[in-house]
Amino acid sequence: MGLPDAPGDLSSEVDVDAFRRLFPLRFYERHLTESIRPDGRPLGRARDTTIALGAVASAEGSALAKIGSTTMLAAIKMEVMTPSMDSPDEGCIAIDFHMPPICSPIVRPGRPAEIAPVVSKQLSDTISSSGMINLKELSLVSGKAAWMAYLDIYCLDADGALFDAALLSAVAAFSHLQIPAVSLNDDGKIVVVSEENGGKLEKDAVNKERMKLTLKSIPFSLTCVLHKNYILADPTAEEESIMETVVTVVLDSSSQLVSLYKPGGPVLAYTSAIQDCVALTRQRMKELQKILDEANSGMEVD
Amino acid sequence: MAGKPGTTPTTYSPSPTNQKIRRPIFNENEVDWVRPDGRGFHQCRPAFFRTGAVNAASGSAYAEFGNTKVIVSVFGPRESKKAMMYSDIGRLNCSVSYTTFATPARGQGSEHKDFSSMLHKSLEGAIILETFPKTTVDVFALVLESGGSDLPVVISCASLALADAGILMHDLVASVSLSCLGKNLVIDPILEEESYQDGGLLITCMPSRYEVTQLTVTGEWSTPKINEGMQLCLDACSKLAKIMRSCLKEATSTSQE
Numbered sequence: 001m002g003l004p005d006a007p008g009d010l011s012s013e014v015d016v017d018a019f020r021r022l023f024p025l026r027f028y029e030r031h032l033t034e035s036i037r038p039d040g041r042p043l044g045r046a047r048d049t050t051i052a053l054g055a056v057a058s059a060e061g062s063a064l065a066k067i068g069s070t071t072m073l074a075a076i077k078m079e080v081m082t083p084s085m086d087s088p089d090e091g092c093i094a095i096d097f098h099m100p101p102i103c104s105p106i107v108r109p110g111r112p113a114e115i116a117p118v119v120s121k122q123l124s125d126t127i128s129s130s131g132m133i134n135l136k137e138l139s140l141v142s143g144k145a146a147w148m149a150y151l152d153i154y155c156l157d158a159d160g161a162l163f164d165a166a167l168l169s170a171v172a173a174f175s176h177l178q179i180p181a182v183s184l185n186d187d188g189k190i191v192v193v194s195e196e197n198g199g200k201l202e203k204d205a206v207n208k209e210r211m212k213l214t215l216k217s218i219p220f221s222l223t224c225v226l227h228k229n230y231i232l233a234d235p236t237a238e239e240e241s242i243m244e245t246v247v248t249v250v251l252d253s254s255s256q257l258v259s260l261y262k263p264g265g266p267v268l269a270y271t272s273a274i275q276d277c278v279a280l281t282r283q284r285m286k287e288l289q290k291i292l293d294e295a296n297s298g299m300e301v302d
Numbered sequence: 303m304a305g306k307p308g309t310t311p312t313t314y315s316p317s318p319t320n321q322k323i324r325r326p327i328f329n330e331n332e333v334d335w336v337r338p339d340g341r342g343f344h345q346c347r348p349a350f351f352r353t354g355a356v357n358a359a360s361g362s363a364y365a366e367f368g369n370t371k372v373i374v375s376v377f378g379p380r381e382s383k384k385a386m387m388y389s390d391i392g393r394l395n396c397s398v399s400y401t402t403f404a405t406p407a408r409g410q411g412s413e414h415k416d417f418s419s420m421l422h423k424s425l426e427g428a429i430i431l432e433t434f435p436k437t438t439v440d441v442f443a444l445v446l447e448s449g450g451s452d453l454p455v456v457i458s459c460a461s462l463a464l465a466d467a468g469i470l471m472h473d474l475v476a477s478v479s480l481s482c483l484g485k486n487l488v489i490d491p492i493l494e495e496e497s498y499q500d501g502g503l504l505i506t507c508m509p510s511r512y513e514v515t516q517l518t519v520t521g522e523w524s525t526p527k528i529n530e531g532m533q534l535c536l537d538a539c540s541k542l543a544k545i546m547r548s549c550l551k552e553a554t555s556t557s558q559e
Contacts, residue, residue, distance in 0.1 A: 057369055058447055059403045069357040073446060075403040100399055101442040102375035104358045108440070109397045152402045154444070156373060157356045237358070 024242045032230050039236065044280050046222065046234035049288065051168065051295040053176040061177025063295075065169035067234065071157040074169035076149050076177050080190045083139065083146040091138020091146040095124040097153045097166055104158040104237075116155075119163050122261065123153070123170060126250050130219040130258045133174065137213055140182065145190050147179065160236040161223045163248055163261075168288060171218050175296055178210045217252035220288040222281040224249075226267045233280050243267075247274065249281040253289055312348040314478075314545055316489070316537035338494050339368070346478070346490040346538055351459070351549040353466040361467020365459035368492065369449025374460045375442050376467040379434035392434035396422040396441045398456055404448040406493075417443075417453055424457050424477065424506040424516040430470040439469055450492035454479045457506050462546050466553070473508035474546050475515060476539040480504075480531045482523060487531050489538060503531045509540035 020027045020038075031038055041047070047068030056062035059075035066072075083090060097120035099113045107113045127133070138147040151173065153166050182190050225235040227243040240246060245265030250258040257278070337343070347368040356362035359375035382393055398417035402409050421443065429439070441464065443456045454477035461475035481491040481499035488495055496502070501521030507514045514536075519528060 056403055056447055058406060062403075071356075073401075075401070077403050077408050079408065096402070098401075100401075100444045101397060101440070102356060102359070102362070102373055102444045105377050105380075109399075109442070150402070150408055154401050154446075156444070157358055159357060 044233045046284055049291055051172045051291055053295050053299050061173045063169050063172030063176055065165050067161055067165045069157050069159040070165045072153055072165045072169035073156055074153040074173040076151050076173050079148045080145050081148040088143035089139045090135040093149045095151045099155045103155040126219055126259055130252050132215050132218055160240045161234050164221045164223050167221050181210050219250050219252050219258045220285040221248055221250040222284040224277045231276055247277045249277050251281050251285050255282055314538050314541035315346045316534045343486055343488050349545050353553045361463050363459050363463040365455050367455050369447055370455050371446040372456050372459050373444050374463040376463045378439040379437035382438045390435050391431040393438040394426050395438050398443045400445045404445050427515040428471045428475045428508055433470045450496050451479050451490050473510045474543050476509055476543040477506040478535045478538040480535055505535040507539050509543040
């Protein structure tokens with residue numbers, strides 16, 4: 001196979017895979033003019049999304065969320081702590097996002113991905129500012145004891161839209177969370193009431209039954225890639241690497257804007273583009289709400 | 303992902319060949335002792351394997367043995383680190399990590415720092431390193447949930463992931479561990495049994511070649527017990543390799559359809 005001299009002629013001579021690797025941007029632009037993406041999706045459609053609750057038996061609440069092949073495993077472990085002086089009747093939530101080396105070829109042990117702490121911070125900001133969780137519900141004895149919820153999210157497979165998948169797995173894990181029953185023992189310490197002796201509770205039971213948190217205004221997000229005048233919803237890793245301008249919109253279940261991220265990128269987002277992204281997120285929010293409700297109702301049947 | 307085991311033959315317990323000799327031991331005062339999950343002493347947990355768990359990797363596998371759940375991704379062969387010297391044969395790089403929620407108490411997984419080197423040692427004999435000179439194959443394992451016998455599950459899962467990535471090996475590597483509790487040998491111990499054990503034994507082998515790549519014996523053992531334990535593990539390993547092989551066959555037959 002001889003080397004063609006001008007890149008303009010290449011499209012007809014090299015095969016599709018080689019063209020995709022050599023001229024990724026032109027490959028995508030050819031698709032975009034036809035209003036379709038290489039994986040067969042229309043521009044505004046997100047990938048198939050699934051949620052499986054209770055994936056980790058050793059945690060009090062857990063969920064596995066998949067958007068396309070992007071996979072996130074979130075699990076919540078509850079520990080009893082002494083609340084701070086400033087907020088004696090509130091619990092606390094610690095959120096951490098991890099990208100272990102298994103998830104992507106760019107992460108290696110000892111060389112963590114740059115994006116991991118960014119997503120981690122975005123997640124804590126979003127969850128705390130959405131007001132989804134009433135921290136007072138995590139209080140046990142005012143000023144003495146409260147729950148500390150450790151939420152750890154692991155990216156098992158990174159293929160774009162990491163924040164969306166991480167947020168989805170986080171809210172799903174909170175919806176699955178069962179706070180264990182605890183009681184106050186004679187030494188004034190909190191002890192977990194185990195299943196076996198659950199029948200004979202001590203008189204100082206703090207919360208008698210395992211309980212669920214009431215989640216109000218759950219946040220859902222959609223990441224879009226902007227390129228020229230095109231808006232691509234829910235990008236894959238390949239799309240994110242080729243077209244670098246991303247906009248992430250977070251809406252809560254009553255369609256109120258929780259947060260909006262546009263971290264740089266060569267394309268300036270016009271207000272109309274931002275509005276289009278919000279409109280796409282509104283649609284997506286309804287889809288995600290339905291998927292989450294179905295996952296939860298599936299758990300109740302079991 | 304938590305698929306239901308049962309579609310493929312998933313039990314790999316060793317067959318009771320010399321059970322008659324052992325029986326008198328059980329007939330003493332320990333008959334009433336049962337394992338926490340109700341298994342027989344020589345009964346393994348159902349094994350579930352699935353390849354292709356991570357799309358971003360060259361090859362990957364997910365394994366679930368009871369509550370022990372691990373994912374292994376293989377990357378490469380790819381360029382070695384710049385600082386590495388020239389090498390005629392390929393390099394193998396292994397790393398095992400735990401999620402913070404893997405263990406009953408949060409963040410205990412960092413205790414297993416030796417697992418990365420153990421994984422490396424049990425695999426390097428099986429991989430034909432000559433086939434990818436100058437480059438490195440990375441094997442990364444993440445223990446999602448620790449339910450006991452973590453290392454053998456990681457090793458078996460890693461060899462399946464290597465096969466999925468198309469890395470040439472002499473044979474699949476299967477690994478089984480065993481705990482010595484008093485007079486009894488319990489195979490494929492769960493976390494609770496491992497914490498009470500008097501001694502532990504781990505065998506990693508290539509069953510078709512009948513070669514052992516790693517043997518670790520810790521704690522208090524008598525020579526006859528070691529012999530008995532090794533036989534049990536080797537038998538279980540060869541059965542485990544059959545399950546792994548059927549998983550690979552299933553994966554290729556579904557991809558061809």
